[in-house]
Amino acid sequence: MRNRLEKIRVRIFDFLVFLERAKAFFLRKISILSGFSFFQIEILIDGDNPHKTKFEILERYTELENFSYIDFESGNLIGHTFQQSYHLKIADVILDSKTGILFNLDRNLIAESSSYPPEYLAATVHPKPPALALGAKFDSDRELISLSSNGYYHWLNEDLPHYLYLLKNLKNPLTLVSKDRPRFVSDFLETHSIDYIEVPRFIECAQINLISKKSTVVWPQPRDISILRNHFNGYFSEPKQGKKIYISRIGDSRSPLFEGELIHLLENSGWTILNATKMTIAQQIKEISSAEVLAGIHGAGLSGVNWMSEGTQLVEIGNDRFLRCFQRLAIVNGIKYSRINYKSDLDGLNTTVRALKNLGHI
DSSP, X not given: OHHHHHHHHHHHHHHHHHHHHHHHHHHHHHHHHTTOOGGGEEOOXXXXXXXXXXXXXXXXXXXOEEEEEEOTTTOOEEEEEEOOEEEEEEEEEEEETTTOOEEOTTOOEEGGGOSSOHHHHHHHTOOOOOSSOOOSOXXXXXXXXXXXXXXXXXXXXXXXXXXXXXXXXXXXXXXXXXXXXXXXXXXXXXXXXXXXXXXOSEEEEEEEEEXXXXXXXXXXXXXXXXXXXXXTGGGOOOOOTTOEEEEOOTTSTTOXXXXXXXXXXXXXXXXXXXXXXXXXXXXXXXXXXXXXXXXXXXXXXXXXXXXXXXXXXXXXXXXXXXXXXXXXXXXXXXXXXXXXXXXXXXXXXXXXHHHHHXXXXX
């Protein structure tokens, strides 16, 4: 009887394995039919397969670099290895002006144009250029560079430093930018008097310059942050003793239910409340650089840690599922970091207030 039950159990297990394999097979087929898979991503430098795209390496941007730190939550040493990156000039590509990602003329994504790992790009099925004609190829006697319209965190910490480097080191470059772009991109273009051309989301270019990226998403590269701080240095203010700033997310989908009560309490305790989405970069820098403490719910507004002075403090508030990108950003900038975890919106206010009191900020 026992042997018979064991055979039945084994058959059931084998059948479940078969179902999982079948599911994986059909998901792969769907991914390929939708126009994306890992095999439709072209790696230009040190890739395993030959590439068709023509490019030249103009200079090395960064060396191989290891970055490690003690994790705030676990206490473990974790780290990342930044691969060498280069200033590349690439011929005959299609630009996704929203993300800054490039495709070759076979509509295969060029891995070096994105911070995300190729496996992630394949799994999430990044939109490809339309198969129909894109119109005339864009060409210019001037060197072409692009400024993306990505979300603020990725735009500021990953895309903008590369753009600033190319803007400074190329002679009279011309910027391509999406017609459909966020306000912070338009503000940057206007305040810096950038010579740019608006383009549709996908446009074929005879040539374009970029700094190569390689699986660096949410791992801020120290040189990138240094370029960012040096460029905006003129907007910095002197820190004011005791000044504490809270970045509000009221009205945003990520704002927890208790945030209104928290803001009311902090205002009564002398905190300055900022809505970063309604401020230009220059305004954010002027305010945040004068603070000794910056706090807020996990979100792009905490990128303001880039403008703080060494030895000041960032306090990140969020539930148990938020990423570690701001701890890394704080460490690169030499800023003290604290994190407040709450399990649900119901206990969020009490947990946050108790932690801020323990830190001496209320």
